[in-house]
Amino acid sequence: MTGARAIEVRKVSNWSGTPADVVELEFDDRHRRRIRLQGRDGLSFLLDLPKAAILEHGDALLLNDGRLVAVAAAAERVMDARAGSPRELARLAWHVGNRHLPAEIHADRIRLRYDHVIAAMLRGLGAAVDELDGPFAPEPGAYAGHGGSHSHGHHGHGEAAHAH
Numbered sequence: 725m726t727g728a729r730a731i732e733v734r735k736v737s738n739w740s741g742t743p744a745d746v747v748e749l750e751f752d753d754r755h756r757r758r759i760r761l762q763g764r765d766g767l768s769f770l771l772d773l774p775k776a777a778i779l780e781h782g783d784a785l786l787l788n789d790g791r792l793v794a795v796a797a798a799a800e801r802v803m804d805a806r807a808g809s810p811r812e813l814a815r816l817a818w819h820v821g822n823r824h825l826p827a828e829i830h831a832d833r834i835r836l837r838y839d840h841v842i843a844a845m846l847r848g849l850g851a852a853v854d855e856l857d858g859p860f861a862p863e864p865g866a867y868a869g870h871g872g873s874h875s876h877g878h879h880g881h882g883e884a885a886h887a888h
Contacts, residue, residue, distance in 0.1 A: 728769035729788045730761075736782035743784060744791035748798035751826065751837065751860045754779040763793055781861040797859035801838040805851040816851050826862035835860060 745763025753759075757776040762768045769787060779785075781797040805820075807813040817834055820827050825842065828835035836842060837860060843853045 728767070728791070729772045730769055730785035730793065731772060731788050732786040733773065733777045733779060734784040734786055734792065736780065736784075739784040739792060741792065743794040744787070746794045746796050747785070748796045749779065750798045750800045751862065754795070754797070761793075767793065769793065778864060780864065781859060797861045799857045800860055802835050802856060802858050802860050803838045803843055803846075804833045804835050804854045804856065805846045806833045806854070807851055812850060816846060816849060819845070819849060826860075828860060828862045835862075 745765045745767035747761050747763045749761075755776060755778050756771055757773050759771050760768070761771055769785075771785065779795045781795065783795045784792040785795065786792060805816055807816055813832075813834070817827070817829065820834060820836065820842075823842070825836055835858075838855055843855070846853050
């Protein structure tokens with residue numbers, strides 16, 4: 725055997741037990757087909773899927789030897805936008821969606837990858853914007869898992885390059 729290979733994704737609702745390791749990946753690294761990865765505890769393996777998959781926080785990767793490796797959203801530079809009312813939060817969500825930005829929707833806030841231009845826009849719309857380091861697990865989108873892609877790129881909206 726040439727080493728451990730992850731050959732299948734098990735969605736969060738389709739696995740249980742204690743994983744052999746946990747691999748932490750930022751948002752941009754959770755849409756892959758083939759890449760060498762290393763878990764928190766040092767387990768090194770090759771992600772080797774038949775086609776690219778979106779790895780969500782809580783999913784597991786099935787290794788060719790039967791072990792499972794849990795997927796966790798790694799901390800990255802994000803911002804939380806909050807509003808004074810549910811209606812205002814919905815208005816902020818509309819503006820974010822109009823720009824096709826990946827967003828994590830919560831009852832009291834919208835989490836986005838940090839971008840100073842978008843932060844200024846949200847503040848201009850009356851939002852309180854907190855910048856922090858934390859996990860980012862956006863909504864998968866209407867086309868996720870349906871074989872199609874609905875990627876629009878960055879549209880020149882000032883989305884900052886992803887810095888570490």
